[in-house]
Amino acid sequence: MLGNWNGDLLRKFKEEMLLKIVQVLNNNVAVVNGHDGKPAIVMGNGLAFGKKKGDVVEKKKVVSTFMLRDKHTVDDLTTLLEDVPADFVAVSYSLIEQSQKKYNFAVESYLYVTLTLHLYSAYQRLE
Numbered sequence: 001m002l003g004n005w006n007g008d009l010l011r012k013f014k015e016e017m018l019l020k021i022v023q024v025l026n027n028n029v030a031v032v033n034g035h036d037g038k039p040a041i042v043m044g045n046g047l048a049f050g051k052k053k054g055d056v057v058e059k060k061k062v063v064s065t066f067m068l069r070d071k072h073t074v075d076d077l078t079t080l081l082e083d084v085p086a087d088f089v090a091v092s093y094s095l096i097e098q099s100q101k102k103y104n105f106a107v108e109s110y111l112y113v114t115l116t117l118h119l120y121s122a123y124q125r126l127e
Contacts, residue, residue, distance in 0.1 A: 018056050019032040019033070019034070019040075019042060019056065019057040019059065019062070020032060020033050020054060020055070020056055020057075021048065021051055021052070021053055021054060021055050021056070021057060022039060022053060023053065023078065024051055024052065024053070025041075025048070025078060025081045025082070026048065026081070026086075027046055027047075027048055027049040028043055028044060028045055028046060028047060028048065028049075028086060029041060029042070029043050029047075029048060029081055029086050030042055030047065030048040030051065030057060031068075031074060031078065032057055034067060038067060038068065039068045039074045040065055040067045040068060041065070041066040041068065041077060041081075041089075042057055042062045042064070042065050042066075043062070043063055043064040043065075043066075043086050043089075043090065044061040044062045044063040044064070045061065045063070046061065047061035047062060064090050066089070066090075066093050066112075068109075072109065072110075073109040073110075073112065073113070076109075076110065076112075076113040077089065077112065077113060080113055080116060080117065084116060084117070084120045085120075088116050088119055088120045088123070089112075089116050091119065092112060092115045092116040092119055093112060093116075095115065096111060096112060096115065
């Protein structure tokens with residue numbers, strides 16, 4: 001049992017659980033303010049459909065979340081997602097994160113964009 005929550009504490013708890021849209025990239029992808037105040041990209045089927053800046057994303061629709069480390073990464077990924085399917089971004093992000101954990105090394109934020117572009121270009125050449 002949680003006991004009695006005062007109004008301010010409950011409101012703060014609810015606000016921390018919300019993902020407010022900073023920018024809609026397409027019907028399935030949006031940039032949001034993450035729980036720590038840093039930007040994140042969220043992906044999921046129709047999660048941004050009919051949404052605009054300031055709206056809240058339904059957490060149940062979020063399939064993937066990509067935490068972004070700086071403003072340049074947000075700008076680069078925003079541009080990238082206009083031309084590249086979101087699945088390529090998801091695969092690239094996953095590869096980088098798994099490699100960082102396995103080999104315990106840091107990467108520059110531009111690697112997310114360059115790897116994604118590389119994979120997508122290779123895919124296009126195969127078609």
